[in-house]
Amino acid sequence: MPVTLNAEQKMISLMAKDFARKELEPNAAAWEKNQTFPIDAVRKMGGLGLLGMMVPTEYGGSGAGAVSYCLALQEIAYACASTAVTMSVANLSTEPLLKFGSEAQKEKYLSRLASGELLGCFALTEPSAGSDPGSLQLRAEDRGSHYLVNGTKIFITHGGYADVVNLIARTGQDKGNKDLSAFIVEKGFPGFSVGAKEDKMGLRASNTVELIFEDCKIPRENLLGKLGQGFKIAMTALDSGRIGIASQALGIARACMDEAVGYARERRQFGKAISSFQAIQWMIADMATGIEAARLLTLSAARKKDQGVPFTREASMAKLFSSETANRVAYQALQIHGGYGYTKEFKIERLVRDARATTIYEGTSEVQRIVIAREVLKV
Numbered sequence: 001m002p003v004t005l006n007a008e009q010k011m012i013s014l015m016a017k018d019f020a021r022k023e024l025e026p027n028a029a030a031w032e033k034n035q036t037f038p039i040d041a042v043r044k045m046g047g048l049g050l051l052g053m054m055v056p057t058e059y060g061g062s063g064a065g066a067v068s069y070c071l072a073l074q075e076i077a078y079a080c081a082s083t084a085v086t087m088s089v090a091n092l093s094t095e096p097l098l099k100f101g102s103e104a105q106k107e108k109y110l111s112r113l114a115s116g117e118l119l120g121c122f123a124l125t126e127p128s129a130g131s132d133p134g135s136l137q138l139r140a141e142d143r144g145s146h147y148l149v150n151g152t153k154i155f156i157t158h159g160g161y162a163d164v165v166n167l168i169a170r171t172g173q174d175k176g177n178k179d180l181s182a183f184i185v186e187k188g189f190p191g192f193s194v195g196a197k198e199d200k201m202g203l204r205a206s207n208t209v210e211l212i213f214e215d216c217k218i219p220r221e222n223l224l225g226k227l228g229q230g231f232k233i234a235m236t237a238l239d240s241g242r243i244g245i246a247s248q249a250l251g252i253a254r255a256c257m258d259e260a261v262g263y264a265r266e267r268r269q270f271g272k273a274i275s276s277f278q279a280i281q282w283m284i285a286d287m288a289t290g291i292e293a294a295r296l297l298t299l300s301a302a303r304k305k306d307q308g309v310p311f312t313r314e315a316s317m318a319k320l321f322s323s324e325t326a327n328r329v330a331y332q333a334l335q336i337h338g339g340y341g342y343t344k345e346f347k348i349e350r351l352v353r354d355a356r357a358t359t360i361y362e363g364t365s366e367v368q369r370i371v372i373a374r375e376v377l378k379v
Contacts, residue, residue: 003067003296003299003300003303005067005071008064008068009064009067009068009071012064012068012071012072013068013071013072013074013075015048015072016048016050016071016072016073016075016076017075017078019044019045019048019050019075019076020075020076020078020079020080021079023041023044024038024041024076024079024080024083025079025080027041027080028079028080028082028083028205028350029347029350031080031082031205032082032204032205032350033204035199035204035205036205037086037158037160037161037205037206037207038080038082038083038086038205039161041083042083042086042087042090042116042119043116044116045076045083045087045116046114046115046116046117047115047116049061049062049064049114050062050072050076050087051087051090051091051094051113051114051115051116051119052091052094052110052111052113052114052115053065053066053068053069053072053091054066054069054091054094054095054098054240055094055098055110055111055113055114056098059098059106059107059110059111059114060110060111060112060114060115061094061110061111061114062114065302065305065306066240066243066301066302066303066305066306067299067302067303067306069091069243069244069247069302070243070244070246070247070250070298070299070302071247072087073087073088073244073247073248073251074247074248074250074251074254075251076251077247077248077249077250077251077252077255078251078252078254078255079251079255080205081202081203081248081251081252081351081354081355082203082204082205082206082354083205083206084247084248084251085157085203085206085245085248085357085361086157086158086206087244088241088244088245088247088248089120089121089122089157089158089241089244090113090119090120090121090158091240091244092122092237092240092241092244093113093120093121093122093164093166093237094110094113094114094120095236095237095240096122096166096182096224096225096233096236096237097109097110097113097166097184097224098110099233099236100182100224100225100229100233100236101184101224101225102221104221105184105221105222105224109164109184113164118163118164119158119161119162119163119164120162120163120164120165120166121156121157121158121159121162121164121165121166122156122157122165122166122237122241123153123156123159123165123166123167123168123185123211124136124153124168124234125153125154125155125156126138126151126152126153126154127152127154131363131364131366131367133168133177133180133231133234134175134176134177134231135175136168136169136170136180137151137170138150138151138152138153138167138168138169138170138213139151139169139170139171140169140170140171140181140183140218141171142171144220145219145220146217146218146219146220147169147171147183147217147218147220147222147223148215148216148217148218149167149169149183149185149191149213149215149216149217149218150213150214150215150216151169151213152195152210152211152212152213153167153210153211153213154210154211155198155208155210155361156208156209156210156211157206157207157208157361158206158207158208159194159207159208159209159210159211160194160197160207160209161207162187163186163187164184164185164186164187165184165185165186165187165192165211166182166183166184166224166233166237167182167183167184167185167218168180168181168182168230168231168233168234169181169182169183169230171227171228171230172228177231178228178231179228180228180230180231180234181223181224181225181226181227181228181229181230182223182224182225182229182230182233182234183218183222183223183224184218184222184224185216185218185222186222189216189217189218190215190216190217191213191214191215191216191217192211192212192213192216193211193212193214194209194210194211194212195209195210195211195212196209196210197209200357201353201356201357202350202352202353202354202355202356202357203353203354203357238362238363239311239312239315240305240315241362242301242315242316242318242319242362242363242368243298243301243302243305243311243315243318243319244362245319245322245323245358245361245362246294246297246298246301246315246318246319246321246322246323247298247322248358249294249319249322249323249325249326249355249358250291250294250295250298250322250325250326252326252330252351252354252355252358253287253290253291253294253322253325253326253329253330253355254291255347255351256287256326256329256330256332256333256348256351256352256355257284257287257288257291257329257333259333259337259346259347259348259351260283260284260287260332260333260336260337260348261275261284263336263337263340263341263346263348264280264284264336274336280336283332283335283336284332284336286328286332287329287332287333290325290328290329291325291329293321293325294318294321294322294325294326297314297317297318297321297322298318298322300314300318301314301315301317301318312371312375313371313372313375313376316363316368316371316372316375317368317372319362319363319368320365320368320369320372322358323355323358323359323365324359324365326355326358327355327356327358327359329355330348330351330352330355330356331352333348333351333352334348334349334352
């Protein structure tokens with residue numbers, strides 16, 4: 001069923017596009033080359049309401065909803081995929097607070113996260129636990145007035161710049177998912193530090209680091225939700241996060257196709273533009289078809305989220321299909337560019353590297369297939 005956009009959603013999409021083309025695209029290549037995290041641009045995005053799009057206006061957010069979020073994130077990703085993943089995780093970090101936080105926690109953090117005054121991140125992955133949260137080893141021990149946390153998180157998006165961390169930790173002796181809990185950690189808490197920064201293949205302007213907790217004291221009132229709700233909180237956040245990654249992948253795919261179309265029209269071989277060759281036309285036709293299908297899947301998942309109905313299956317379908325499409329489109333676009341596309345002189349080289357991560361983070365393609373199958377089979 002087609003998704004019809006209303007006037008507000010169209011306006012938000014145009015606003016994000018205008019910002020991305022003026023503020024991000026001219027700088028994206030340099031940021032990527034120098035691994036520069038665009039903190040000033042991120043703060044501006046907060047001022048535009050792009051970091052708290054699911055946060056209601058009463059808590060300082062824009063309350064724009066998931067469909068508007070998808071549209072805006074696509075435009076950010078089209079211009080700078082690194083900044084898009086920051087926007088995605090920043091929005092993801094507000095969801096646990098919104099759904100599970102106490103009123104005091106919401107009042108303390110939500111409006112400041114939504115405005116960009118504070119930057120939030122989400123810390124789940126560990127050296128021994130990626131797709132299997134039940135293997136988490138970072139532990140939070142109840143010490144009465146506070147919890148004492150020890151352990152390490154890795155691959156944390158913009159963790160080096162985050163002011164607030166949504167942390168998932170083990171709070172019991174049992175293995176598996178039952179003894180996991182969530183906490184709100186502030187940058188200045190004793191025992192909390194930022195570790196090594198990853199030197200990545202793509203998304204190099206996105207800061208990715210390890211977070212280290214050494215006898216880190218977290219006040220008791222910073223327990224998020226109830227004890228033992230950590231797995232539920234993490235999965236709820238990831239459902240929304242997967243819509244974000246699907247949107248990021250769509251933006252990258254659209255940029256790849258536009259680069260390929262522009263190059264095919266200009267590049268001449270055998271006395272004519274290569275866009276006149278059927279082999280090139282078929283690749284572009286496949287690109288356009290895949291992108292349109294991914295767009296509809298992603299907007300369908302977002303619409304379900306806006307309607308307040310379950311969207312786990314739809315989010316995984318959107319993330320799986322959009323990320324696989326982005327990688328396929330990136331491959332085809334590079335092929336159309338030929339040898340030039342393999343050089344850093346052309347934008348497509350960066351886009352190919354940026355696309356690759358979308359099938360990995362916030363649940364690999366293989367994990368998405370497991371989630372979809374479980375939802376369909378109800379096992």
